[in-house]
Amino acid sequence: MKEERDLSLVEALDHLLDRGVVIAGEAVISVGGVDLLYLGLNVVLANVDALTRLDAHRPPRREIAESGQEGE
């Protein structure tokens, strides 16, 4: 059932973000014909594992604070 719900969500998002009539002049989320919003979400959704690996290599919060840089 969870797999069906996940697939339904993916389908709903695909239809929302990659379908439909483009209103002329709307360039808020596309550059050079590439839909940045969709691409951005696709990159995030497709690379969660990469983000997880990157997150594992970030220095601990305490060290960031000690260095004087703004923490999260």
Next chain:
Amino acid sequence: MTELRHVLLGAHLRPEDAALEGVVPLAAGPLVLSTITTEANRSLASREVVAAAARLRQELAAREIFVGIRYGATARDSEEAARKCAPHVQRWRSLLEQWRGHAELTLKAGGAALLRRPDRKEFASGAEYLRALQSLRRAGSVDPAFLDEAESRLRPIAAKMTRRAREDGGSEIALLVRREHLDLARQAAEELRRAHGAVPFLLSGPWPLEVFADEP
């Protein structure tokens, strides 16, 4: 006072077609635009906004056909919304009158999106992982015989049908069916699945006019 903006979802023939909690209707000539409101400085990539738009779009499509507007179109008020949609309104009205009582369905077959994405942890190197992803894309192409059979099963139900290739290597059949025939379409898909269990495909909908609103 926080400035708001409208995110346009679709264009509807009648006001009652867009009457749904969470939807703010705006007049655009003879049509009604369904919109959701959000803070003007809030990103359109906000998870809450995207999720609300996707959910309401599905609920609107479940009640009557409308022209789906690509996510990202916004307007400050009804005047701006009407002005932006003005070049399209007459064509949209024509489509909505022609296809009232129908719904758009899509049958996606093959394609990387419907196949299990390999787990990076299963590979010793990034290069092997990339090769596996490329293989997945090649594996996504669909036997034309399957598509021919899918079309032959759906054609008796469809008022209009078209087939096209997808970017992920798969194929897609889009069709317009009368709403009272939606269950027949789902039944045809189940019969297709029993006959071709190894082919990954998905019949989904009802959707608003998307493929058939794009046609010239």
